[in-house]
Amino acid sequence: MALLEVRNLVKEYDGKTVLAGVDLDLEEGQVKVVMGPSGCGKSTLLRCLNRLIDPTSGQVIFRGEDVTRPDTDVRALRQRIGFVFQHFALYRHLTALENVTLGLRKLRHMPAREANEKAMHELRRMNMHEHADKYPAQLSGGQKQRVAIARALAMDPAVLFFDEPTSALDPLMSREIVAVINQLYLDNVTMLCVTHDLFLAKYISDRVLFLDEGRVRAEGGADQMFSDHDDPRIRAFFGHGPQDR
Amino acid sequence: MSFLQILTLLAAGAGYTLLVTLACIATGLAVGLLVAMLSRVRSRPLQFLLGSFTYVFRGVPVLVLLFLVFFGLPGIGIRVPPLGAMMLSLGLIAGAYLAEVFRGALDAIDQNEIVAAEAMGMSRLQILLSIEVPQMLRFSVPGMLNEFTTVLKYSPFAYTVGIPDIMKQAMALAATTLRGLEIYLAIGLLYFAIYKLILVAVRALERRFRVPGLTPP
Numbered sequence: 001m002a003l004l005e006v007r008n009l010v011k012e013y014d015g016k017t018v019l020a021g022v023d024l025d026l027e028e029g030q031v032k033v034v035m036g037p038s039g040c041g042k043s044t045l046l047r048c049l050n051r052l053i054d055p056t057s058g059q060v061i062f063r064g065e066d067v068t069r070p071d072t073d074v075r076a077l078r079q080r081i082g083f084v085f086q087h088f089a090l091y092r093h094l095t096a097l098e099n100v101t102l103g104l105r106k107l108r109h110m111p112a113r114e115a116n117e118k119a120m121h122e123l124r125r126m127n128m129h130e131h132a133d134k135y136p137a138q139l140s141g142g143q144k145q146r147v148a149i150a151r152a153l154a155m156d157p158a159v160l161f162f163d164e165p166t167s168a169l170d171p172l173m174s175r176e177i178v179a180v181i182n183q184l185y186l187d188n189v190t191m192l193c194v195t196h197d198l199f200l201a202k203y204i205s206d207r208v209l210f211l212d213e214g215r216v217r218a219e220g221g222a223d224q225m226f227s228d229h230d231d232p233r234i235r236a237f238f239g240h241g242p243q244d245r
Numbered sequence: 246m247s248f249l250q251i252l253t254l255l256a257a258g259a260g261y262t263l264l265v266t267l268a269c270i271a272t273g274l275a276v277g278l279l280v281a282m283l284s285r286v287r288s289r290p291l292q293f294l295l296g297s298f299t300y301v302f303r304g305v306p307v308l309v310l311l312f313l314v315f316f317g318l319p320g321i322g323i324r325v326p327p328l329g330a331m332m333l334s335l336g337l338i339a340g341a342y343l344a345e346v347f348r349g350a351l352d353a354i355d356q357n358e359i360v361a362a363e364a365m366g367m368s369r370l371q372i373l374l375s376i377e378v379p380q381m382l383r384f385s386v387p388g389m390l391n392e393f394t395t396v397l398k399y400s401p402f403a404y405t406v407g408i409p410d411i412m413k414q415a416m417a418l419a420a421t422t423l424r425g426l427e428i429y430l431a432i433g434l435l436y437f438a439i440y441k442l443i444l445v446a447v448r449a450l451e452r453r454f455r456v457p458g459l460t461p462p
Contacts, residue, residue: 052364079366089361092459093379103365106375137458155365 001064003028003159003190004049009058011044011214018044020214021058026159031181031191033201033222036211037237042194045211046161049192050081063158079107082152086164088144090136096123096147097132100154107155122150126180142173146180153189160184162193166200178203198238202226210234246422251431258414259435265403265410266439268328269336269396274389276340281347281381282373295344302341307399310334315406327406339396346388350381383459386451393443397436411435 004026011019018041026032034042047053049060051067051074060068067077090099100119104110110118123129126146136144145165152160162181166174174197181204184191195201201208201222208225210218218225218234229235280295302310315330325333354377362372404413415432419425 050364052360075366075368077366078364081364083361083364085357085361087357089355089357091358091362091376092355093376093383093456102375103367106371107366135457135459137456151365 002026002061003030003063004192005059005061006049007059007061009045009048009060010056011041011048011053012056017214019048019055019058022211022214022216024209024216026190026192028190029188030207031185031193031205032207032209033205034192034194034209034211035196035201035225035237036217038196040211041214042196042211043163046083046163046192046194050078050083050161052078079103079155080158082149082155082157082160084145084148084152084160084162084165086167088136088141088148088168090144090147090151092136095133095135096128096139096150099136099147100151103151103155119150119154122154123147125153126150140173141169142176145169145173145177149177149180149184153184159190159192162191162195164195164197165193166195166197171199174200198226210237246424248427248431251418251424251427252434254418255411255414255428255431255435258409258411259439261403261408261410262397262400262412262436263439265328265331265335265400265408266393266397266443268332269339269400270393272332272336273339273343273392273396276337277343277347278378280340280344281351282378284344284348285351285373299341299344302338303345305338307335307338308402308405310338311402311406327403327408330406331400331403331408335396335399335402339392342392342395343385343389346385346392347381349388350384351377353384354380380459383451383454383456386447390444390447393447394440397440397443 002025004024006022006024009019009022010017022041022045024032034045036042044053048055051072055068058068059066062077062080090096091102094102097116097119100122101112101115104115104118105112108115120129120132123132126149128143128146128150131139131143131147136147139147149160165181166177169177178200181191181193185204193200193204206221208220208222209216210225212233218229218231225234226238229238280298283291284295311330311334314325314333315327318325358376359372362376367375400410401412403410404416411432415428419428422428
């Protein structure tokens with residue numbers, strides 16, 4: 001059974017259609033990348049899935065349960081989905097360690113000691129344990145993003161969502177994150193990643209979904225999408241103009 | 246009578262000045278925090294009420310409000326003790342100003358962090374207490390220090406409702422000794438000393454809770 005099934009998801013803002021009927025399946029242990037031009041609805045899609053934004057219509061089935069129903073426990077749903085943001089969104093008044101323990105203490109009601117141990121384990125996994133006592137302002141972009149990933153992992157989520165995780169990073173730091181995501185893939189972590197970073201898409205995923213004007217325009221293997229695709233829109237996006245044919 | 250003797254005599258009132266100042270600061274902090282937090286609640290009638298509160302209390306002079314509470318309210322049968330009258334006038338006015346300081350500080354919090362906390366599954370109250378308030382208080386230090394100082398400098402009004410603070414002692418002493426210059430110079434020094442005390446306390450707190458890279462915008 002798929003971990004996540006999205007059926008005909010529609011989101012309209014003030015009469016403007018952002019998502020025009022998106023279908024998507026995510027299997028357990030799979031890494032899927034959603035790509036597309038700016039404004040195609042990528043981020044909105046992610047935010048609809050964990051109900052940060054309420055979709056206008058359609059279904060999101062999370063482990064067999066329709067989570068778009070009005071009686072869904074939205075906070076419980078969100079606790080099962082780890083979310084990693086473009087701008088890291090670390091809590092600036094907390095150390096790296098406290099960033100990771102906050103959810104464990106407040107949401108899981110874990111005793112401080114146990115939460116610290118769990119958080120240190122996740123930080124070690126991200127190779128950030130030596131920076132546990134530093135504040136976000138004292139970390140580089142790549143380090144911040146690794147703390148953010150540790151923070152999401154600490155909650156033992158069923159799936160990790162990445163919203164443009166490398167857009168605010170330089171190429172070197174981006175590669176750092178690519179390595180981390182690949183490591184998570186080997187650890188069998190299910191991930192859904194929204195990006196327009198070709199390098200990231202190419203190296204972390206075998207399945208790429210191309211979103212354009214609120215619709216899934218194509219889905220396929222990374223190689224198939226990046227090389228000469230039949231669809232001119234996709235060719236243009238990935239940098240193969242008509243002259244390349 | 247030497248200048249030092251004058252200083253010691255007046256210092257007897259310093260305790261009351263400090264008491265009035267701290268009581269009014271405490272009132273101001275409680276009211277300011279409450280108003281700032283309620284300002285996050287989306288309710289038009291409530292926002293109108295909070296808006297009116299800050300509008301009125303920032304516009305009324307301290308002395309007028311103090312007399313209204315202390316001399317006016319007994320007219321309709323409500324008797325307020327002197328310290329209570331100070332808290333209901335100077336304290337509430339400080340609350341209105343502090344509410345604005347806190348509101349500005351709340352607006353300075355990075356919205357991405359709040360969305361991240363929501364995405365984590367935290368409740369509105371958890372976000373307020375774990376993310377917003379701790380950052381807001383740190384952002385508010387300069388504004389709070391300003392307001393605390395203002396409260397101290399309005400505290401001499403306490404003598405008008407019979408609190409034997411420094412000012413009251415000075416008036417009495419000046420009336421009996423006619424050495425106004427030295428006496429008023431002495432109370433100037435005493436107020437400065439109390440100001441310095443507040444400054445040191447706030448700075449120590451600020452240092453204790455300082456976070457690298459988290460500075461007021």
